[in-house]
Amino acid sequence: xxxxxxxxxxxxxxxxxxxxxxxxxxxxxxxxxxxxxxxxxxxxxxxxxxxxxxxxxxxxxxxxxxxxxxxxxxxxxxxxxxxxxxxxxxxxxxxxxxxxxxxxxxxxxxxxxxxxxxxxxxxxxxxxxxxxxxxxxxxxxxxxxxxxxxxxxxxxxxxxxxxxxxxxxxxxxxxxxxxxxxxxxxxxxxxxxxxxxxxxxxxxxxxxxxxxxxxxxxxxxxxxxxxxxxxxxxxxxxxxxxxxxxxxxxxxxxxxxxxxxxxxxxxxxxxxxxxxxxxxxxxxxxxxxxxxxxxxxxxxxxxxxx
Amino acid sequence: xxxxxxxxxxxxxxxxxxxxxxxxxxxxxxxxxxxxxxxxxxxxxxxxxxxxxxxxxxxxxxxxxxxxxxxxxxxxxxxxxxxxxxxxxxxxxxxxxxxxxxxxxxxxxxxxxxxxxxxxxxxxxxxxxxxxxxxxxxxxxxxxxxxxxxxxxxxxxxxxxxxxxxxxxxxxxxxxxxxxxxxxxxxxxxxxxxxxxxxxxxxxxxxxxxxxxxxxxxxxxxxxxxxxxxxxxxxxxxxxxxxxxxxxxxxxxxxxxxxxxxxxxxxxxxxxxxxxxxxxxxxxxxxxxxxxxxxxxxxxxxxxxxxxxxxxxxxxxxxxxxxxxxxxxxxxxxxxxxxxxxxxxxxxxxxxxxxxxxxxxxxxxxxxxxxxxxxxxxxxxxxxxxxxxxxxxxx
Numbered sequence: 001x002x003x004x005x006x007x008x009x010x011x012x013x014x015x016x017x018x019x020x021x022x023x024x025x026x027x028x029x030x031x032x033x034x035x036x037x038x039x040x041x042x043x044x045x046x047x048x049x050x051x052x053x054x055x056x057x058x059x060x061x062x063x064x065x066x067x068x069x070x071x072x073x074x075x076x077x078x079x080x081x082x083x084x085x086x087x088x089x090x091x092x093x094x095x096x097x098x099x100x101x102x103x104x105x106x107x108x109x110x111x112x113x114x115x116x117x118x119x120x121x122x123x124x125x126x127x128x129x130x131x132x133x134x135x136x137x138x139x140x141x142x143x144x145x146x147x148x149x150x151x152x153x154x155x156x157x158x159x160x161x162x163x164x165x166x167x168x169x170x171x172x173x174x175x176x177x178x179x180x181x182x183x184x185x186x187x188x189x190x191x192x193x194x195x196x197x198x199x200x201x202x203x204x205x206x207x208x209x210x211x212x213x214x215x216x217x218x219x220x221x222x223x224x225x226x227x228x229x230x231x232x233x234x235x236x237x238x239x240x241x242x243x244x245x246x247x248x249x250x251x252x253x254x255x256x257x258x259x260x261x262x263x264x265x266x267x268x269x270x271x272x273x274x275x276x277x278x279x280x281x282x283x284x285x286x287x288x289x290x291x292x293x294x295x296x297x298x299x300x301x302x303x304x305x306x
Numbered sequence: 307x308x309x310x311x312x313x314x315x316x317x318x319x320x321x322x323x324x325x326x327x328x329x330x331x332x333x334x335x336x337x338x339x340x341x342x343x344x345x346x347x348x349x350x351x352x353x354x355x356x357x358x359x360x361x362x363x364x365x366x367x368x369x370x371x372x373x374x375x376x377x378x379x380x381x382x383x384x385x386x387x388x389x390x391x392x393x394x395x396x397x398x399x400x401x402x403x404x405x406x407x408x409x410x411x412x413x414x415x416x417x418x419x420x421x422x423x424x425x426x427x428x429x430x431x432x433x434x435x436x437x438x439x440x441x442x443x444x445x446x447x448x449x450x451x452x453x454x455x456x457x458x459x460x461x462x463x464x465x466x467x468x469x470x471x472x473x474x475x476x477x478x479x480x481x482x483x484x485x486x487x488x489x490x491x492x493x494x495x496x497x498x499x500x501x502x503x504x505x506x507x508x509x510x511x512x513x514x515x516x517x518x519x520x521x522x523x524x525x526x527x528x529x530x531x532x533x534x535x536x537x538x539x540x541x542x543x544x545x546x547x548x549x550x551x552x553x554x555x556x557x558x559x560x561x562x563x564x565x566x567x568x569x570x571x572x573x574x575x576x577x578x579x580x581x582x583x584x585x586x587x588x589x590x591x592x593x594x595x596x597x598x599x600x601x602x603x604x605x606x607x608x609x610x611x612x613x614x615x616x617x618x619x620x621x622x623x624x625x626x627x628x629x630x631x632x633x634x635x636x637x638x639x640x641x642x643x644x645x646x647x648x649x650x651x652x653x654x655x656x657x658x659x660x661x662x663x664x665x666x667x668x669x670x671x672x673x674x675x676x677x678x679x680x681x682x683x684x685x686x687x688x689x690x691x692x693x694x695x696x697x698x699x700x701x
Contacts, residue, residue: 036452040636076640085310085651086643089391089452090594094639097587101632108627215629220460227453266468273460277443280454285447303310 005135007248007255013139015240015247016146017201017209021225022232022239023149024070024197029229030157031190032170032297036092037077039222040099041195042202045069047107049203050213054113062207063142063200070199071192073099078191082184085301096222104215115211140208146240149197153236166190170295173302183302198222220273227276231283233293242279249275307658310651320648325595325606328641335637345624353623354616354634364615366501370573372611373503374399374565376510378589379607380517381561383598387521388554389534394440394455395562396586397462398433402563403570404466405432407485407577410492410570411474417491425492425571426564433563434556436462441555445548451555463582470577484578494572506568511604513561518600530554562586584632588614591639610635 021038028035035041049066053059077095080086126137157163166186168176173183205221206213224246232238253268284290333351340350358368378395385392392398406429413421436458443449467483476486494504520527533540533550540547565585570577592610596603617631 080640080644083310084644084647086647090639091643093393093590094636094643097591097632098636098640101629101634101636104629105627105633108629220457223453223456227450227457230450230453264468264472266464266471270461270464273457276457277449277454280449281443281447284449287448290448 001131002134003255003258005131007251008135009139010251010254011244011248012136012143013209013247014250015244016143017205017221017243018225018228018246019146019240019243020142020149020204021198021201021222022228022243023146023153023236024194024201025225026194026229026232026234026236026239027153027166027190027197028194029234029298030170030295031166031187032173032295032300032302033078033081033187033191033194034088034092034226034299035074035077035095035191035194036089036226037073037095037099037222038092038198038225039218039220040096040103041070041073041198042099042205042218042222043103043216044073044099045199045202046206046217047103047110047213048199050113050115050206050211051107051110053115053207054110057116059207063203066199066203066206067196068199070195070197070202072195074191074195074198075188077195078188081301082187082191085303088299088301100216107213107215110213111215113213115207118208118211142204142208150236150240157236167295170297173297177302177304183304187302198225201225224272224276227280230290231279233283233289234295235293246272246275307656308653309656310647311654313650313652316649317652320645321597324645324649325597325602325642328595328638328645329609331641331645332634332638335641336634339633343626345626350620350624353619354612357619358612358615363501366503368608368611368615369507370502371614372607373506373510374569374585375589375592375610376603376607377506377513377565377568378558378562378586379592379596379603380510380513380600381558382589382593383596383600383603384517384521384527384530385554385558386593387534387598388530388550389537390551390554391452392437392440392455392555392558393452393590394437394457394459394586395558395589396582396584397455397459398436398559398562399566399569399586400459400462400466400582401436402429402433402566403581404462404469404566404577405429405435405563406567406570407474407488410488411485413489413492415489417489419491421492422494422571425494426567429563429565429567429570430560431563433559433561433566435559436563437555437559438552440559441552444555445551451551459586466577466581467579470579474577476576485576487576488571492571493575494568502573504568504572506565506572509564509568514600514604521600526553562589588635591635594639595642613638 021042025035025038045066048069049062052065053062056062073095077091080091081088121138121140123137127133129137155163157167165176165181168179169181169183169186169190173187176186177183201221202218205218210217225243228239228242228246231242250272253265253271256263256268257265336350336354337347340347358364378399382392382395406425409421409425409428437455439458440451440455443454444451470483470485474485476482476484479486494506496502496504497507521531529540529545530550530553532543533545533547537547540550566581569585570581574581588610592603592606595609596606613631613634617628617634620626620630621628
């Protein structure tokens with residue numbers, strides 16, 4: 001039981017990374033933009049966050065640096081995609097390749113660096129409940145902030161006028177434009193917000209989740225986050241559940257090794273990637289279901305007056 | 307204020323000039339980067355653009371690296387032109403290398419030279435199998451090929467690790483995670499003494515011709531192009547989009563597998579965890595920079611090979627991390643995408659005085675912008691009827 005509680009706790013932690021990034025991508029896609037550059041943004045943000053913590057010692061500053069890095073890269077992507085009408089897939093791919101290369105290049109000197117000792121978090125009283133305490137109440141604050149982001153996003157998307165405008169831009173940019181909304185500026189803001197969230201997730205990985213920096217350390221989490229938005233049929237709450245599920249799959253490998261399951265470790269490492277494929281297959285096999293839920297202008301460029 | 311205006315026809319000239327302009331932009335950023343890092347920019351440019359071509363040995367090394375890039379990118383060109391987004395060529399390359407290694411490991415002292423074609427065939431098969439998974443899941447279950455093919459890269463890496471850490475580990479290899487060195491007979495035949503260039507280069511050049519003929523001179527290739535450019539037209543003409551999907555993925559997977567086989571039985575000579583060198587991803591850039599045209603890809607593969615060699619030299623000569631190659635690769639693709647805007651659009655300067663009138667309806671000279679005329683005037687109007695009709699007109 002104790003180990004189950006720990007598995008649960010580590011799943012929440014791993015899921016938080018995926019959830020934050022995936023919520024960012026959800027904002028993009030609600031505005032009609034697919035950003036395949038998530039992996040690259042997360043890598044650069046992971047490095048920016050790590051380097052900031054090394055120099056300042058403040059994890060919060062690290063998060064801020066990661067968000068800034070993510071938003072900056074997203075702004076470049078957005079400028080190309082929204083104003084120059086470049087292909088979204090190709091441009092996102094360019095961002096992923098560039099981010100991987102740039103973070104590896106700029107991060108060489110940080111590979112051996114260590115971060116200051118981490119604080120242990122424990123909510124008083126609640127954290128002392130047997131089983132439930134370790135499972136739910138001894139997490140880094142970001143785990144709870146992530147849940148907050150989900151509720152915030154639900155409120156924003158479905159209960160505010162700004163959220164309605166954002167969704168209308170994703171469903172029919174022509175109509176939004178005809179109504180006088182600055183479609184391109186709204187899309188850029190959405191892209192940058194998404195980039196900032198991906199950046200936050202990246203910085204969380206390198207400063208809290210696995211506090212170190214190595215080349216390519218995001219290891220496909222950005223791509224899994226992309227798959228999650230489809231899996232969740234573009235609903236924030238389902239993104240969170242899906243992320244915890246994937247976190248569980250990721251963590252299961254360590255627990256299976258721990259209890260002595262005799263499977264080569266490489267097959268366990270494969271599991272999150274295989275799970276992503278399986279989930280994509282299951283969710284995509286009904287095209288109508290996807291079409292109903294998907295923002296309808298997704299991936300399509302919009303250029304007013306052209 | 308500058309704004310973009312749709313050209314009546316895509317510009318042919320910019321189609322050729324855009325990659326060159328993109329390269330120029332990348333070089334300028336590179337020079338700035340060298341200067342910022344306190345390195346002599348001239349030396350930096352030398353390392354990337356002169357050293358790789360200055361001697362016959364350097365040229366042959368340039369070809370060794372260009373060969374896999376060229377082969378993979380040719381396959382990707384077919385794929386991307388069919389509007390199928392296979393970005394998992396790296397995984398197909400790896401599985402091709404693994405299949406090829408599987409055959410190569412069966413060789414012993416008595417094996418004849420027939421093993422080489424078998425190795426190559428195994429590599430192609432491996433790549434096709436791996437890409438076939440993506441095709442199957444896309445075809446049967448509508449699963450996004452971008453994500454599936456990419457996830458399969460991570461899976462392929464783990465398959466490789468499993469083999470070299472487990473069943474295929476060389477028992478006499480001091481516990482290093484690698485297979486034994488393949489028998490000499492499995493070596494892909496070299497073209498000449500004293501250089502590592504092998505018949506892979508000839509296969510690649512034959513591939514250039516084959517892809518050109520397929521895309522531009524065969525009915526099946528024409529179907530791929532139409533399906534990529536105008537899916538609705540292709541459907542109307544009776545071209546099967548499912549067939550196009552399979553052809554695209556099996557071609558690009560097979561080519562990537564071929565590159566993997568040539569690499570593992572050629573310059574590498576054994577299976578190690580370092581077989582994945584990012585060629586599958588770099589080839590995406592090669593394909594785009596080469597305009598998805600077989601001949602253009604020859605040039606862009608050589609350019610990308612220069613980036614690889616330049617990166618290695620930058621490490622040994624200038625003390626810069628080798629990963630500078632990745633930075634330049636990414637920059638080049640960014641610059642290319644931005645420059646490509648000039649193919650379909652031109653930049654117009656609109657004086658501020660004219661902007662007082664609604665600028666949205668300004669670029670109306672072209673036929674397809676016709677529906678934008680009411681758009682400019684009704685902007686801000688709240689009539690759902692009007693906006694609905696505008697939307698219909700836009701499509």
